[in-house]
Every structure is written in C-alpha cells, then in structure tokens.
Amino acid sequence: MTLLATHLVSRLRLKHLRLVDSLARSGNLHRVAVEMHMTQPAATKMLQDAEQLLGAQLFERRPRAMVLTEIGTFVADYAARLLRETDSFAEGLDNLKAGGFGALAIGAIMATTPGLLPRAIAELKQRRPLMTIRLIAATSDILLEALSRNEIALALGRLTEPKDALAFDIEPLATEELWIFTAADHPLASRESVSMAELARLPWVLQPHTSPMRRLIELTLARQGLGSLDNRVETTSIFATLHLVREAGMIACLPKSILVEGVARGTFARLPVALPNQLGPLGIITRKGETPSANAADFIDVLRSMTAPGEELG
Incomplete structure (x- = not known):
C-alpha cells in the first residue's frame, strides 16, 4: 500500500462516505444534514474535510443542487459499494450471532422463477434454515449492474455484451425457449x-x-x-x-x-411465430477472480445438483 493510500485509509471515515453517498443521491446538503441528524454547517464542514483529505473537489455548488464532479462520481461509486458491503457485513454478523448462517443476496431472471429458483432456495433453506436470503428478480442487464456494484453475490442469468466476459464468469446451466x-x-x-x-x-x-x-x-x-x-x-x-x-x-x-x-x-x-435466434444458455454469473463465500458456494452447489448440462427450463 502506498503512503497516500495508507494516509487515506487512516483518516477517511464511514461518516464521510455516508455524506458523499447521500449527497450524490439527493444533491441537497440541507436534506442530507437532516438525514444524518446534524446541522447544515456541520455537514458542510464534513464535506470540506473529505474534499481536503482527498485533495479534490467532489461537488459543484450550484444554485439549485450540488452536482458531482468527475472525481466526485468516482468517489461516490466507491462510497456506495463500501457502504453496501458494510451494511451486508453487519446484517450477516447479527444473523450469525443470533445462531443463523449469515446472509446471501442473489439475483435471478424471470425464467428461473417458476421452477429452478424456488426449488434451489428451498433446498438451501433446508441446509441453512436461518440464513437470510435477499432476492432481486430482474432482467440480465439489471442483474449484471447489481453484481458489478456488489449488491448481490451471484446472478442466475446470461451475459448481455461481449465485454461482460471481462468482468464476470458464467457457468452455463440451462437453456430456455x-x-x-x-x-x-x-x-x-x-x-x-x-x-x-x-x-x-x-x-x-x-x-x-x-x-x-x-x-x-x-x-x-x-x-x-x-x-x-x-x-x-x-x-x-x-x-x-x-x-x-x-x-x-x-x-x-x-x-x-x-x-x-x-x-x-x-x-x-x-402464437405460431418462431424466433429464429433463441437466446444463449443462462447460468451462474459471478464476479471474475472472486472466491464465493461459503453461503454462495453452497447455493451454487445446489444449483448444479438440480440441473443437467443443456437442460431446458420449463
């Protein structure tokens, strides 16, 4: 770690990141101050501290709103990811301390919801009955965005662009008509x-x-x-x-x-209308180079046990 990175880690606080994240979403410093239970001058001072620490202006002050700069956008994206991971960590820790198995956030396209997904979740809950499972049901493009932002641990879907293979790994499971x-x-x-x-x-x-x-x-x-x-x-x-x-x-x-x-x-x-180019196989999508957590690995094992290569859903 460089000296600059060490300096940032030692001084940048979650409160700074929460302020940047909230302000990026609302653009209103007064509203953010209310949300964070502080005065507006205190929120202004906290933003100034963050900008001084990072050595860059994060927001442009405009009459009607605070607008992210290019560097501010980069910092806000990092803040959002880190805060989601922190909240997920806290939820999982509370679950484990209460005798559960932590938490798992997954995404799935709608083709899996009538059969495969419910069966897989039921089996996972048999193995880990007190695990908290959070499910996002959406199209593949939305799921990939959620996966890239660390909002989910894995997705049941398909890659949508050739460039997706640079960021994600996919293990084909089934086809759909x-x-x-x-x-x-x-x-x-x-x-x-x-x-x-x-x-x-x-x-x-x-x-x-x-x-x-x-x-x-x-x-x-x-x-x-x-x-x-x-x-x-x-x-x-x-x-x-x-x-x-x-x-x-x-x-x-x-x-x-x-x-x-x-x-x-x-x-x-x-209707008797054929789509000549059916979609490619759907599969388990994970972030490239990342080792799945124990909960995610268990769910992946369940999915593998319930599908055969090339099997058609439905």
Whole structure:
C-alpha cells in the first residue's frame, strides 16, 4: 500500500462516505444534514474535510443542487459499494450471532422463477434454515449492474455484451425457449399462421431495450425488414406483462417456463411465430477472480445438483 493510500485509509471515515453517498443521491446538503441528524454547517464542514483529505473537489455548488464532479462520481461509486458491503457485513454478523448462517443476496431472471429458483432456495433453506436470503428478480442487464456494484453475490442469468466476459464468469446451466403469446380470447389466438409483420402493427408489452429478450425481438424484426414496435408498454414485471396481455389484449414474449401452465389452462395462447435466434444458455454469473463465500458456494452447489448440462427450463 502506498503512503497516500495508507494516509487515506487512516483518516477517511464511514461518516464521510455516508455524506458523499447521500449527497450524490439527493444533491441537497440541507436534506442530507437532516438525514444524518446534524446541522447544515456541520455537514458542510464534513464535506470540506473529505474534499481536503482527498485533495479534490467532489461537488459543484450550484444554485439549485450540488452536482458531482468527475472525481466526485468516482468517489461516490466507491462510497456506495463500501457502504453496501458494510451494511451486508453487519446484517450477516447479527444473523450469525443470533445462531443463523449469515446472509446471501442473489439475483435471478424471470425464467428461473417458476421452477429452478424456488426449488434451489428451498433446498438451501433446508441446509441453512436461518440464513437470510435477499432476492432481486430482474432482467440480465439489471442483474449484471447489481453484481458489478456488489449488491448481490451471484446472478442466475446470461451475459448481455461481449465485454461482460471481462468482468464476470458464467457457468452455463440451462437453456430456455421463448414464446410469443396472447390472451386465449385474442383474435389471433386461433390462427394457424401469423406473421411478424402482422404482429408489428399491434400493441406489445416489452422488456426495456437493454434486455437480451428485447434485443432478440428487435433483431428478428430487423432481419425481416420491419421497423421497431412503436405501440408498446415497457416493463420488467412478469405480473404486469401477464395482466396486460390478458386484460388489455396486448402481445408479449416470455420464456416457456413461465407460460406453459397458463397455456395448458387456456388462459393464454402461444402464437405460431418462431424466433429464429433463441437466446444463449443462462447460468451462474459471478464476479471474475472472486472466491464465493461459503453461503454462495453452497447455493451454487445446489444449483448444479438440480440441473443437467443443456437442460431446458420449463
């Protein structure tokens, strides 16, 4: 460790980092002072101390808000990561002292939620009944962001960009088939043939444009010379998607594992439209070069025991 690093570690305090983190989110020093139970002059002095210690201005003072400088953004990102790790450490320590097994934060894409994920969590809770499990259910791009910020220990999902392989390791577990579907009473539900050109003119429920599934749909449209789906609602919520399809007559695309029961019951209908380029395998994603904690390693072991290479979800 350099002399500068030693000096910073010895003098930089969590209170400085909490101030920077809170101010980065709100941009209002008065509000931050109230949150931290101190006077505004005391908060101003603490910020000045942090800037003096770091030798750089962290915020630009503007009439309506405090705005991060480039260096301030770097420091605020570090503060947020460290505070999350500190809070997670404190929660896990309290859990262990109470006779539990600590805590584990995981993320998962929606394809895993009907079967694999609940079974894996149930098995993990059998092994470690007092472990606190925090779950984020989202699209792969959101999970990778959470993983990069140390908000979760691992993710069940897929890499979304070639550059992701530089930051993350992935252990493939299974594949998933995507279905385009409607409500069972939709005019297209009984059709034996439907084209993407027809569907492109109808209202859709889609994931955000950064998600792998959304990119696949747009790639399929582009290869058929069709434009974007302009009549759309965007959401990451499975429940909102299903309700909009069933009650608002919209078109959507979801994994087979989520839809198979609803189609069998006659609530939804799979449309005879094939997506020619299905998504790659989903797997266990971890930060590159990082050894999983005991809790994370146990969960990974459970996932491996419940899947076979190339198995299809649903």
